[in-house]
Amino acid sequence: MSIIRFEDVDVIFAARPKPALDLLDQGFSRPEILQKTGLIVGVEKASLEINKGEICVLMGLSGSGKSSLLRCINGLNTVSRGKLFVEHEGRQIDIASCTPAELKMMRTQRIAMVFQKFALMPWLTVRENISFGLEMQGRPEKERKQLVNEKLELVGLTQWRNKKPDELSGGMQQRVGLARALAMDADILLMDEPFSALDPLIRQGLQDELLDLQRKLQKTIVFVSHDLDEALKLGTRIAIMKDGKIIQYSKPEEIVLNPADDYVRNFVAHTNPLNVLCAKSLMTPLGQCVFARDEYCLDTLQNLWMVVSAQRHLTHVRKGATAAPVQPWNPTRPIETLARQPTCVPPATNMRDALRIRYETGHPLIVQDEAGTVLGILGDGELYRALLGHNLTQPVPSDPIKEFSLA
Structure with a gap:
């Protein structure tokens, strides 16, 4: 269910934006509009939906429009x-045309913000900043004290409660800003x-802390960054922006595997796929695997074949004429404990783990969901092509590299 929805949103930094809007409709570019009118186009025709509990990352180079879009919310x-709908108590409030009273209510009850400069x-002390x-919300003193204590503990700053900001490190100051936003108990965090x-x-430590907090709190987060990694x-989905426009809005692995254009392709060219891709996005789907005599080929070099039922459940695996045992793996099991035999892995297995499992077991991986x-x-x-940055949407060709064994 979408909690934030942009519909063809334009942002012109001017009290009278009509001249720039007219030129936009005629197809003029952002620099041309600036030259003709002196008006700056912050955002152009932005449309996207953000679902409850997602982390949506708006990213791009400086001046791409990402912060301009965020601050509309x-x-x-x-x-x-255009229109910008934010769900609140079962109704859709259009931030673009709501009343001042509605906007104040959304800022104090529904939406909180964490700033770059803390x-x-x-x-004020840490405790007073959070409070x-x-x-401003008019909360009673007893309730304020309880909430402040909870958020201090949540971000690990209880013992610093009576310190002033200049006594804290930059990372600790940012955690105070995060605690202040969380204390507002808003479902939407900017x-x-x-x-x-x-x-x-x-920075890496705070990213990890944010992900840990998100698993506990399940906020809807809109996060601006210029750093693709x-x-x-962080992102459940990522909107890549350029010149005020959203170029691609997709899940992280889709952006890496299927960039929308050369601009996005250049963005992801040096991305480490180990940190992004997973077994489901890397694998060759069962329907595209080599199939002969009611068996699927796992590895021709090892003469390894797999039989599945009509419901696509694994029946057995054979190596030549001999039955081969199969072992399951999940993230709670150390990879070092795996035997050198075929392994079933969950679809969400990350590429780093997949490579290690392939190396430790000496066999291809069978990707299997929770239902078996x-x-x-x-x-x-599949693994080599991902490392080399090749398009994974096409079937893996039959070539010598496919037959190469790490065993």
């Missing part, structure tokens, strides 16, 4: 044309490049 930027008040928004000013190690790590249905096969050819 809480009304910090005015929508010049935006902490230096004269500030609750005071994060405008919150980690970009931090050192790489602190960060976007791929065989979805496909993941072997050397």
Whole structure:
């Protein structure tokens, strides 16, 4: 269910945007409109939906429009044309045309924001900074104290509660900003490049902490970043922007495997696929695997064949004329404990683990869902092509690299 929906949103930074909007309709580009009118197009014809509990990452280079689009959600930027619906208590509120009272209500009850520069008040303590928004909401003192204590513990800053911001590191200050937003108890969290000013190690640690918090809290998060690795790590879906336009809005693995155009392709060219791709996106689907005499070929070099039932459940595997035992694997089982035999893995198995399993067991992987249905096969050819950045939407050709064994 979508909780935020943009419909053809244009943002012109002007009190009278009509001249720029007219030129947009005539097909003029952003630089041409700036030259002709002096008006800046922040966002052009943006349409996307964000579902409840997702982390949507808006990313692109500086000036791409990502922060401009984010700030429309809480009304910090005015929508010049189009609709922007935010679900609240079963009804859709159009932020582009809502009343001032409705916008104030959304800012204080529904939407919270974490800023890039922390935006902490230096004269207040950590506890007072977190409590500030609750005071604005008119919460009773006892309730404020309880909420502040809960959020301090959640972000690991309980012992720093009485410190001033200048006594904290940059990473700790950012956690105070996050705690302040969480204390508002808003379902929607806006994060405008919150980690970009931090050192790489602190940044990675906060990314991990955010993912841990999200597993517990299940907020709907809109996160702005200019770092593709960060976007791929955090995003349920990613909107890549250029010149105010959304070029592609997809799941991380779809962006890596099927870039929409050369701009996106250049973005993902140096991405580490180990951190993004999973068994389901890498495998050759069962229907495209070599099939002969009611058996599917797992590995021709090892003369390894698999039989599945009419319901596509694994019946048995043979190596030559001998039955071959099959072992299951899931992320709770150490890879080092696997025997050198065919292995069934879940569809969400990441590529890093898949490579290690292939190396440790010496056999291709059988991708199988929770119901026991065989979805496909993941072997050397699929893994090599992913590492080399080749298009994985085409069937794996029969070539020598397919026959190469790590055994």
